[in-house]
Amino acid sequence: MxxxxxxxxxxxxxxxxxxxxxxxxxxxxxxxxxxxxxxTLALLLASILAPDSGSVDRHGVSSCLLxxxxxxxxxxxxxxxxEVLSWGLKPDPVLGRxxxxxxGQADPLTLSRGELKRLNLACVFSCSPDLLLLxxxxxxxxxxxxxxxxxxxxxRKGGITIVFSHERAVLPRVGTxxxxxxxxxxxVGDVPDAIPRWRFAPQYLxxxxxxxxxxANIALTDARExxxxxxx
Amino acid sequence: xxxxEGLRHRILDIPDLVIGAGRTAVIGPNGSGKTTLLELCAGxxxxxxxxVTLHGRPRSALSIGWVSEFPDRTMLFxxxxxxxxxxxxxCRLPCPKVxxxxxxxxxxxxxxxxxxxxxxxxxxxxxxxxxxxxxxIRTPDILVLDEVDSHLDEEALRQVLGMIRxxxxxxxxxxxxNMDAASEADSVLYVVSxxxxxxxxxxxxxxxxxxxxxYPPLWRLTRCR
Numbered sequence: 001m002x003x004x005x006x007x008x009x010x011x012x013x014x015x016x017x018x019x020x021x022x023x024x025x026x027x028x029x030x031x032x033x034x035x036x037x038x039x040t041l042a043l044l045l046a047s048i049l050a051p052d053s054g055s056v057d058r059h060g061v062s063s064c065l066l067x068x069x070x071x072x073x074x075x076x077x078x079x080x081x082x083e084v085l086s087w088g089l090k091p092d093p094v095l096g097r098x099x100x101x102x103x104g105q106a107d108p109l110t111l112s113r114g115e116l117k118r119l120n121l122a123c124v125f126s127c128s129p130d131l132l133l134l135x136x137x138x139x140x141x142x143x144x145x146x147x148x149x150x151x152x153x154x155x156r157k158g159g160i161t162i163v164f165s166h167e168r169a170v171l172p173r174v175g176t177x178x179x180x181x182x183x184x185x186x187x188v189g190d191v192p193d194a195i196p197r198w199r200f201a202p203q204y205l206x207x208x209x210x211x212x213x214x215x216a217n218i219a220l221t222d223a224r225e226x227x228x229x230x231x232x
Numbered sequence: 233x234x235x236x237e238g239l240r241h242r243i244l245d246i247p248d249l250v251i252g253a254g255r256t257a258v259i260g261p262n263g264s265g266k267t268t269l270l271e272l273c274a275g276x277x278x279x280x281x282x283x284v285t286l287h288g289r290p291r292s293a294l295s296i297g298w299v300s301e302f303p304d305r306t307m308l309f310x311x312x313x314x315x316x317x318x319x320x321x322x323c324r325l326p327c328p329k330v331x332x333x334x335x336x337x338x339x340x341x342x343x344x345x346x347x348x349x350x351x352x353x354x355x356x357x358x359x360x361x362x363x364x365x366x367x368x369i370r371t372p373d374i375l376v377l378d379e380v381d382s383h384l385d386e387e388a389l390r391q392v393l394g395m396i397r398x399x400x401x402x403x404x405x406x407x408x409x410n411m412d413a414a415s416e417a418d419s420v421l422y423v424v425s426x427x428x429x430x431x432x433x434x435x436x437x438x439x440x441x442x443x444x445x446x447y448p449p450l451w452r453l454t455r456c457r
Contacts, residue, residue: 012353014345033385034357035346069356069383072302099262113301113379114262114409136356139382140301142261142409143445166357166385168410169449200385203412204449220449227453 032180098122239282254418297367
């Protein structure tokens with residue numbers, strides 16, 4: 001299973017997104033500054049946008065799902081329960097998973113942003129697409145909900161999972177790090193070897209690296225364990 | 233200063249609360265009433281019972297900057313420049329002064345290249361920065377930011393916090409899920425199920441949360457098990 005971008009370009013005024021990459025099975029994290037093109041890349045990989053030149057080829061990928069940065073853009077129904085039904089899912093278990101048991105009759109747009117995000121992600125993780133694209137899955141979630149999203153990402157069996165995020169505190173264990181800057185996608189490399197080269201590493205990881213620790217992955221517990229090991 | 237007395241409003245039940253000058257971080261689980269509290273403190277809602285007093289003055293005598301957790305919902309205009317300029321134009325500042333202030337704010341936030349763009353073409357983080365610029369440009373008496381930082385990278389967040397500090401805004405309320413940022417605020421409010429469970433300086437509040445994931449990650453790293 002692979003998504004291959006061959007000189008894929010999207011041009012919008014002065015902004016140019018240009019990608020040349022092969023993305024295989026596993027969990028990938030794409031980080032980069034605001035406006036660097038992360039969401040545009042997600043739309044390109046989801047085939048919602050077509051490249052102006054170059055190509056995006058999927059090999060062995062039979063299903064794809066994109067969770068948008070703004071959960072309100074996903075809303076198509078007037079109650080939370082209907083919203084879940086529109087995904088072809090049974091409302092009660094999904095609402096329970098979203099921590100919204102008994103709130104099925106609530107208008108999705110009256111939920112808090114964190115609750116709406118939880119509803120969207122509960123629907124997303126009830127499906128098992130080959131290619132899962134998560135644009136800012138942690139935004140607005142409280143730390144307990146972020147941890148649950150990390151576990152759901154790590155529990156995916158096979159397939160390609162790509163996380164686009166600015167998250168600085170609660171990150172899942174990943175296989176490959178990517179950076180996006182000025183519309184250019186670059187592969188930092190596989191974890192753990194690539195971690196010291198990752199320019200957008202969260203503060204806790206930089207703190208550990210600066211003290212000579214070599215975390216096995218990018219989660220807070222990895223940084224903590226690596227730090228404790230060198231102190232012992 | 234914001235004073236809350238005998239407040240009962242939707243999920244909130246706050247008998248007595250004073251929020252002092254400086255930057256206050258409002259933290260807590262999703263759905264605990266943080267946004268409702270922020271809306272009251274921004275004077276956007278009238279309490280069902282009890283009182284919320286803002287700087288001891290009537291709401292109409294105050295200017296308040298507000299950024300929603302849904303940045304799209306505060307946008308009035310279609311072009312970035314007009315959105316940021318609007319609060320100054322609404323108080324009839326001369327055009328050359330408006331222009332200078334808009335460009336200065338855009339420069340400080342690194343979004344000058346976006347000024348002539350339509351808002352609909354912006355990324356999520358860029359929209360959050362534009363909404364922030366519009367909220368802060370009049371130097372409001374109270375600035376209320378609802379999870380703006382969840383759309384921002386570290387550098388953009390640093391610029392936002394720098395601008396709040398430099399603008400001399402007397403009171404800022406920031407709802408955030410970034411505990412490292414909250415640990416640098418002047419004070420912290422921990423809201424759970426509609427009540428204020430803890431209030432105080434970060435040094436007072438976070439040790440009470442050390443058994444939870446609300447404890448700042450950087451603090452957790454500085455000590456081993």
